[in-house]
Amino acid sequence: MSTKDNKNIGFNTLDKYVIPFKDIRAFFTGGYASVAISEKKYIKFLKDYVSTLSFTENTRFALMHKNAKTKWELLVDYPVYYVKPVAFEKVGDHYALTFKVLSTGFLIDVFSKETYKNTEEDEREKRFIDWQLKDNNIIPSRINVFNVAENNSLENRADIISFMEIFKQAIGAVERDLVANSEDMLIFERYLNSDLSITFKELESLIHRFQPAIPGENKEILYNHTLMCTILNMLKQPLYELLLQGEEYYVPSPILFEKLSAELLNFITSIMETETQIKDEISKKMNEQQKEFILREKIKTIQNSLEKMNVPVKEDDYAKQIKNKTLVNIYPDSIRQLIKDESKRISEMMQSSPEATLAKNYIDILKKLPWRIVESEEVSIQKVKETLDENHYGLDKVKERIFEYLAVIINQKNNAKKDEDDNLIPLDEDKFIDMNLFKENDRARAKKFNNVPILTLVGPPGTGKTSLSKSIAEALGRSFVKVSLGGVHDESEIRGHRRTYVGAMPGKIIKGIMQAKVSNPIILLDEIDKMKSDMKGDPASAMLEVLDPEQNSHFQDHYLEHEYDLSKAIFIATANYYEAIPEALLDRVEVIELSSYTLSEKLNIAREHLIPKVIEQTGLAKSFFKIDDETLKYIIHHYTKEAGVRGLKRLLDKIARKIVVKKLENKNMKSFTIKKEEITDLLGVILFKEEEKEDIQIPGIVNGLAYTSYGGSSLQIEVNAFPGKPEIKLTGSLKEVMQESAQIALSYVRSNAEKFGIQDFDFEENTIHIHVPEGAVPKDGPSAGVTFTTALISALSKKVVPSNIGMTGEITLRGKVLEIGGLKEKSFAASQKGLKYIFIPAANVKNLQDIPNEIKSELNYIPVVEYTEIYDFIFKGKQPKEIISFKEENK
CATH class of the missing domain: 1.10.8.60 (Helicase, Ruva Protein; domain 3)
Structure with a gap:
């Protein structure tokens, strides 16, 4: 069969072929199957096709049943299988064609001499028929009929045959009656001796319910359509038309059918067990809910009966309070209504539901809050003074400022006492119900209290900030609550979490009020300088509402979803470092600094x-x-x-x-x-050796003074110069500001080299190394500027700086000495170091009055405006303009 011959007879247009086979079989779409090809002419055609063209993904054949008693020319309207051939090979004495069934059940018109019509299309096909008749090869088909088969093939259809249809056909192949009675037949009882009672109708419902969750590529027979259909194709089933005619047909293999049924039984059994388990759990929950409902209804009935009989019924504290004409005033009207609405909503819920639990917690918090409960404040100014002196030694200026602060509070309280007493309802010996709080009309709210500034105690750890706050609470006779803010970086920690979130709770402020059990406690906001801001919000901004007297009477907590009046609470904040306090808060507080103890x-x-x-x-x-x-x-x-x-x-x-x-x-x-x-x-062994008062006779070493959040300290700055690249090396864990200060000092020294007598030093041929000892400790700040400058001049001029001299001050490029902070702490460090003279900026002379006499009496302060005054005293021996000494004063 040559290509030329094919072209002449229209071979390229007719690329579908009908292969007759004798086996009485029925095939399921989607599965693989094999048929025996016994006639020599078809064997020859398939051999030629495979050797010439071979089977590809696009090769398509049609398979048609052929009755051995009937000539093929006379066959019309026979069912045809549209297939994709996979292999053609010899198996034993026969040749087998293996294929995948793509479509089934359609009819095909086969050419015969009786159906021939004189049309151009039929003329062309007639030539093809004549060629086939001549060689006695294959049966052609009309092209349009194959197009219908292509469109209805498995690859182009979305409605793949369902498992139930396949299974019904498999059952029908075993016993014909099952086809008619499939909805009622108990298939597993009959064929597998199983005690699982399930009909086809129930089976179909279960499979339909669980089918969406079945993975497509599962290897189990039940879930793999191709594998299922392939197994069914191996069963010898009757052709339906022959079955109706009463013809003989083969009985399918019982082993394959039993395997199929057993797989299905395991599947259905697991589903039934799951269904039973789910039903049992649902039934159990329903029984519990019904039982709870019945018991609650019984409780209501019993309570109503007892009330009619005037028998007292056990109630919670809130129920007793709202029935008491005095205690009912603890709760504002809006809160009582809110509790009532939430309680009604809970009664309509399933009590075991998460939403009911959240609502119960919410109501419990509303009931526990001391809305209008306040403590009495019978206090005298003399008692305040005695309390502060009794609990703290020293801190005279700090106690003086606190004394003034408390005096203002007491005075305002006394002035408003007459008006407020009319709105105070006695609750017990030391508590009242203050009707000035939570007035429903904003204009009626009292505005004569808590207009004093909020104190912020700033100082190193261990200097008495917390104990001072407790003393204030003790002096005023109020409850004390500590709210730790160190490390807080979430705004919800202050304002509370919204109740839509699982695990929601009020913020730290409302929790503190609940802990105090009164609305006018002393609340210590500890370590406000340690709050951090990130993507969750800025807690410092949330604190603005708390610390502002104009706003905190309407404080909104996200959890409460109702404003809370904080106007009668007194807030005291603490911090270790002034510079770390958020700027927005500094505007609302008054800072009192606590310095180191002598x-x-x-x-x-x-x-x-x-x-x-x-x-x-x-x-x-x-x-x-x-x-x-x-x-x-x-x-x-x-x-x-x-x-x-x-x-x-x-x-x-x-x-x-x-x-x-x-x-x-x-x-x-x-x-x-x-x-x-x-x-x-x-x-144990000594941790800190006493600093030796050594007389260092080495150029380039100068005593500096530092101030940290933990107090003052002394440090020696070392400078060395040696031949090398023209650069400056900075070591000792110096941060950015301190590095800049060293750079400024070097620039100032270079620009005034002749004035300082170092004009012969070649900066372009030497490396300058500045080091600050204790390299593991980070250091920062501009106050070491004059120390860097002095150490540079000493190292480059080879002149020694006396070891009993210390200095502090920021320097500019013009040599101006600017004001610094922490002079008191630096004086402590200088005293401990045994220094005699300290150079300080002239602008800091005002701070000398804050230094204890026992410290400043040991030192001589030399105030300077420009650095040349320091240079003249150290390197030229000139007397300074002024030396401030407190020795006589101490005597």
């Missing part, structure tokens, strides 16, 4: 407060904790390095514990004296 203050605090507290906490008698001042000084100098006394308290606790152990081991011990020589046995 040595004498620490001794007195230890004597009057720390040691008595340690003795009480450990249960020791006073005779077992005897210690003199020299020993205390030794502990302070060698085991602590702090601005406050928190570390000293821990050391005294440790000593007390050691004494307790000794006392229990030696029952004859009557007393114990803590001696200086025994400190190492009690506290």
Whole structure:
């Protein structure tokens, strides 16, 4: 069969072929099947086709049943299978054609001499027929009929035959009666001796329900359409037309059918078990809900009956309060209505539902809040003074400012007492119901209280900020609540979470009010300088509403969804570092700075407060904790390095514990004296060596002074110059501002090299290295400018700076010395270092009055406006314009 012959007879237009086969079979669409080809002419055609063209993805054949008793020329309207051939090979003595069934059940008109018409199309096909008749090869078909088959093939259809249709046909192949009675037949009881009672109708409903969740590429027979149809194609099923005619047909394989049924049984059994489990759980929940409903209805009926009989019914505190003519005033009208509405809504819910739980928690919080409950404030100015002096030693200026602050509060309270007393309803001995709070009419709200500024205590750790706040609460007779803000970075921590979120709760302010159980407590906002802002919001902005007296009477908490009046609460804030307080808050607070304690203050605090507290906490008698001042000084100098006394308290606790152990081991011990020589046995090795007052005779080393949030410290700045690249090296963990200060100092020195006598130094041929010791400690700030400048001049001129001189001050490119901060703390450090002279900016002279006399009496302050004044004193020996000394004053 040549290509030329094919072209002449229209072979290219007729690319579909009908292959007759004798086997009485029925095929399922989508599956693979094989038929035996026995006639030589068809074997020859298929061999030629495979060898010439081969089977491709686009090759399509038609397979048609052929009755052996009938000539093919006389066959018309026979069912045809539209297939994709896969292989043609010899199996034993026969040849087998393997294919995938794409479409089935359509009819095809086969040419015969009787159906021939004299048309151009038929003429062309007639030539093709003649060619086939001549060679006795294959049966042609009309092209348009194959187009219909193509459009209805499996690849172009969305309605793939369902499993139930396949299964019904498989059952029908075994027993014909099942086809008619499929909806009622208990198939598993009959064929597999199973106790699973399920009809076809129930089976079809289950499969339809679970079919969307079945994966398409599952290897299980039930879920793989191609595999299912392939297995069914292996069963010898009757041709439907022959079945109706009563012809003989083959019985399908019972093994394959039983396997199919067993797979289906396992599937249905698992579904039924799941269905049963779900039904049991639903039934259990329904029974519980019905039981709860019935019990609640019984409770209501019993309560109604008891009320009619005038028998008292147990009620919660809120129910009792709203029935009391006095206690009902605790809750504003809007809150009572809100509780009523929420309670009604809960009664209509399933009590076990998450929404009901959230609503119950919400109502509990509304009931617990002290809406109009306030504490009495019978306080005198004398009591305030006595309380502050009793609880704190020193801090005279701080206590003076707090005393003024409290005096204003007491005075305003006394002025408004007459008007407010009319709106106060006694609740118990020390509490009242204040009707000035939560007035429904905004114009009627009282505005004569809490207009004093909010205090912010700023100072190093351990200097008494929290204890001062507690003393204020004690002096005023109010409850004290501490709200820690360190590390807070979410606005919801202040304003609360909205109730739409799982685990929602009120903010820290409302929680503090609940803890105090009154609406006028002292609320300590601890560490407001440690709040951070990020993508969750800025908590500092949320604090603005809390700290503003004009707004906090309408404070909105997201959880409450109702305003809360904070106007009678007193807020006190604390911070370690002034510069870290958010600027928006600084405008609403008044800052009181607490500086480091002096040595004498620490001794007195230890004597009057720390040691008595340690003795009480450990249960020791006073005779077992005897210690003199020299020993205390030794502990302070060698085991602590702090601005406050928190570390000293821990050391005294440790000593007390050691004494307790000794006392229990030696029952004859009557007393114990803590001696200086025994400190190492009690506290271990010395942590801080006392700084030696060494006389350093090395150029380039100058004493500087620093101020941190933990107090003041001294540091030596070192400068060295050596031949190398023209650059400056900065080491010692210096941050940006301090690095800039060093750069400014170098620029100032270079521009005035002749004035400072270093004009012969070649900056272009030398490297300058500036180092600040203790490199592990980050350092920043501009106040080391004059120290950098002096160290540079000393190193480059090879002149030594006396070791008893220290200095602090910011320098400009013109040599101006600018004001700095922390002079008091720096003076403490200079005193401890044993310095004699301190150069300070002239603008800081006003700060000398804040320094304790015992500290400043040991120092001589030299105020300067320009750096040349420092240069003239150190390197030229000229007397300064002014030296401020407090030695006589101390005497």
